[in-house]
Amino acid sequence: MPQTETYILNMGPQHPSTHGVLRVNLELDGEKILRATPMMGYLHRGIEKLLESRTYIQGVPYTDRLDYVSSMNNNFGYCRAVEELAGIEVPARAEYIRVIMAELNRIASHQVFIGSLANDLGASTGMLYTFRDREEILDLFDLVCGARMTFHYIRVGGVARNLPPEFAEKCRKFLDRVPEFTEEYANLLMGNEIFQRRLKGVSRLTPEQALAHNMTGPNIRATGIPFDLRKVDGYSVYPQFAFEVPVGENGDNWDRFRVRFREITESARIVRQALEGLPEGPVMAKFPKMLKPPKGEVFSRTEGTRGELGFYIVSDGTAKPYRVHIRRPSFINMQALDDMCRGYLIGDSVVAFSAIDPLMGEVDC
Amino acid sequence: MFGKGLITGMGITIRHFFGKKATFCYPEEKLTMTEHFRGGHLTIDYKKCIACQLCAIQCPNQAIKLKVVTDANRKRHLESYVHSMGRCLYCDLCIEGCAPHALSWDKDYEISTWHKEDLVHQVMTDEDRSYLAEVMTQAAANPTPPPVPKAAPKPAAAAPPAAKPADTEVKPRE
Numbered sequence: 001m002p003q004t005e006t007y008i009l010n011m012g013p014q015h016p017s018t019h020g021v022l023r024v025n026l027e028l029d030g031e032k033i034l035r036a037t038p039m040m041g042y043l044h045r046g047i048e049k050l051l052e053s054r055t056y057i058q059g060v061p062y063t064d065r066l067d068y069v070s071s072m073n074n075n076f077g078y079c080r081a082v083e084e085l086a087g088i089e090v091p092a093r094a095e096y097i098r099v100i101m102a103e104l105n106r107i108a109s110h111q112v113f114i115g116s117l118a119n120d121l122g123a124s125t126g127m128l129y130t131f132r133d134r135e136e137i138l139d140l141f142d143l144v145c146g147a148r149m150t151f152h153y154i155r156v157g158g159v160a161r162n163l164p165p166e167f168a169e170k171c172r173k174f175l176d177r178v179p180e181f182t183e184e185y186a187n188l189l190m191g192n193e194i195f196q197r198r199l200k201g202v203s204r205l206t207p208e209q210a211l212a213h214n215m216t217g218p219n220i221r222a223t224g225i226p227f228d229l230r231k232v233d234g235y236s237v238y239p240q241f242a243f244e245v246p247v248g249e250n251g252d253n254w255d256r257f258r259v260r261f262r263e264i265t266e267s268a269r270i271v272r273q274a275l276e277g278l279p280e281g282p283v284m285a286k287f288p289k290m291l292k293p294p295k296g297e298v299f300s301r302t303e304g305t306r307g308e309l310g311f312y313i314v315s316d317g318t319a320k321p322y323r324v325h326i327r328r329p330s331f332i333n334m335q336a337l338d339d340m341c342r343g344y345l346i347g348d349s350v351v352a353f354s355a356i357d358p359l360m361g362e363v364d365c
Numbered sequence: 366m367f368g369k370g371l372i373t374g375m376g377i378t379i380r381h382f383f384g385k386k387a388t389f390c391y392p393e394e395k396l397t398m399t400e401h402f403r404g405g406h407l408t409i410d411y412k413k414c415i416a417c418q419l420c421a422i423q424c425p426n427q428a429i430k431l432k433v434v435t436d437a438n439r440k441r442h443l444e445s446y447v448h449s450m451g452r453c454l455y456c457d458l459c460i461e462g463c464a465p466h467a468l469s470w471d472k473d474y475e476i477s478t479w480h481k482e483d484l485v486h487q488v489m490t491d492e493d494r495s496y497l498a499e500v501m502t503q504a505a506a507n508p509t510p511p512p513v514p515k516a517a518p519k520p521a522a523a524a525p526p527a528a529k530p531a532d533t534e535v536k537p538r539e
Contacts, residue, residue, distance in 0.1 A: 054425050057458075058423070058424075058425035058458065059425070060456075061425060061454045061456035061458070062425070062454075125378060132387050142399050142402070143399050143401075144401075145401060145403075146399060146400075146401035146402045146403040146404075146457070147402075147403050147404075147455065150454070150455070150456075152454075152456045152457065160457070160461075161401070164400070184377060187373045187374060187376075187377055188373075188374045188377050188378075189374070190370075191369070191370030191373050191374065192370040192371060192374050193367055193368065193369075193370050193371065194371075195370075196370075
């Protein structure tokens with residue numbers, strides 16, 4: 001009887017499917033994964049400490065660089081936390097613009113997810129289609145804030161500047177195209193048998209497991225738990241809009257894909273309603289330029305594209321925060337990688353990683 | 366039927382193969398940047414600048430280093446203005462903080478360089494420097510008498526930091 005033993009395979013950090021720089025230690029028995037340990041820290045920039053050495057307003061552009069695919073949502077989370085700390089009342093128009101931007105960015109982020117998932121499965125064509133449509137959202141952002149990444153548009157107290165007059169028309173034009181391109185993705189990818197076989201029933205997580213890992217966002221919704229902070233907390237002006245929270249049934253990769261796919265349509269619905277009800281008025285609250293929030297601490301959470309994005313800020317009454325901690329959804333969701341990989345093949349580990357949709361900028365912070 | 370999805374997918378590919386192109390030939394055709402585009406080199410309208418140093422104070426990453434010189438009329442002028450593009454976050458805080466709207470981006474997006482040293486951009490042009498020399502000599506030639514202090518001078522706020530004759534340099538914050 002020949003003796004066999006397990007061996008360790010080091011995947012990454014420079015691996016095209018790791019969406020950045022992640023190293024995974026895979027303990028293998030032949031092709032089968034026994035254990036997957038994510039090793040993080042290759043993209044660590046110390047953003048929490050950078051935020052602590054800048055004033056509250058100077059910190060906003062650094063939050064762009066956390067999750068650089070959905071910068072608007074990061075700006076939104078940080079600004080909400082600072083506003084709660086300093087007791088700043090944001091004008092209604094600014095809140096509506098923020099919701100429009102956050103939801104557009106959610107669509108863009110999910111398009112990146114679909115594209116990169118397709119790419120990881122070997123369907124490189126799928127990536128080009130989603131990135132082509134994402135361009136339109138980036139063009140909209142370019143119009144309002146002058147940047148295609150790292151937007152720095154949502155500021156403490158409101159937004160940087162009012163919407164340009166042609167924005168509403170261009171945005172509606174994009175929203176009209178949403179059913180068109182989602183159908184195209186459906187025909188191109190979702191109908192494809194290879195795509196389905198690679199995702200269905202793979203990397204299944206039970207709701208209990210997902211809860212034990214403290215997963216949030218589309219990953220927990222895929223297991224059937226309708227936890228969406230836009231509904232649960234109802235922050236900002238979200239309670240005024242009608243939208244559904246898509247949930248999955250099995251908690252497998254297919255559901256993770258389906259949940260995000262349907263969220264694109266729901267986000268488009270929110271943007272359309274927000275554009276309809278956009279009130280007039282100022283877009284920036286009035287507050288002293290050198291912002292010195294009173295002593296205290298705050299934990300504010302928003303629904304980022306990848307889950308619950310929380311900012312914990314401690315103020316000691318000076319112009320700079322005493323401590324900033326960021327609850328990054330990608331980092332916490334990543335902990336489920338081990339459970340999702342066990343018992344599957346090496347090829348499935350790449351898919352599992354892609355289906356969690358972590359962004360290394362956010363994981364390492 | 367197995368393979369139906371594949372055929373539908375291929376249909377989309379074929380339709381796009383004969384459809385309109387989504388790309389264009391970049392170096393020949395170029396995009397025009399939007400009105401608020403943040404990128405390229407920082408430019409300064411030297412005659413508008415009041416050398417208040419607010420841009421350097423606003424900068425989150427100390428990308429702007431500037432020197433201020435005071436002429437015989439106690440008026441401040443920029444002596445040098447360096448923008449480290451390698452440090453810059455392109456966050457627009459300097460431009461929004463500029464009270465006389467002297468700062469702007471030149472919207473040139475082809476700013477990659479071969480060497481790190483080339484990223485240090487001297488914002489002041491030779492024209493600005495000759496203008497500065499001209500202003501300095503003019504002020505030295507016919508200095509206006511300093512204003513007579515009033516009976517009850519306003520404290521602190523009224524006294525401009527320009528009262529210092531020596532050059533002041535913005536030190537990086539700790």
